[in-house]
Amino acid sequence: MADPQLKEKVEELIAGNPVLLFMKGTPEMPRCGFSMRVVQVLDQMDVEYGAVDVLPALQPLREVTAEIADWQTFPQLYVNGELLGGADIVEEMLASGELAEALGVEQPATPPPREGTPPPLQIE
């Protein structure tokens, strides 16, 4: 059974942030590859989002999201109060254009190159 106070706090956060990401680490320093993938997708979209680092309270937050959204793994992206999904769903929805539609933004034309990424190696 989830901690009622934490559950209330999470519900307030979800209600108060149209786009909210529960992730391991922070957008600046993701601590898990799946969380990083969702941050990379959101960074391509012209949208502001809130981010909550779940690591300080991982197990209590799992119990809360299991009750709220029947989902226990992170990352979790909520849009307008509804759980959209984790990394797999968010990437599929980016590719199909459904994510831009859900967020109410333009579909990004092509993924912009990530800053600081070295050019691909070439083998002759």
Next chain:
Amino acid sequence: MPDLAELKSMIEAALPDAEVAVEDEDGSGQHLRATVKAPQFDGLSRIDQHRLVRAAVKERFEDGTIHALSIRTEAPG
């Protein structure tokens, strides 16, 4: 090591008439991927489609046999 054939049959049992493939992406047992095409997905959001697949293999998450499962879902037609 997770039993891929068992996972496949658990998903098939939960979703009759589904086309199911379960792969171990790098042979480590750590990166599993299930690809599921099921008539039950028709009209459902992606998250609900994924919930159905996860629910089918819930026991294997709970007993620690699998830790992560990438899911790709598709409604037929």
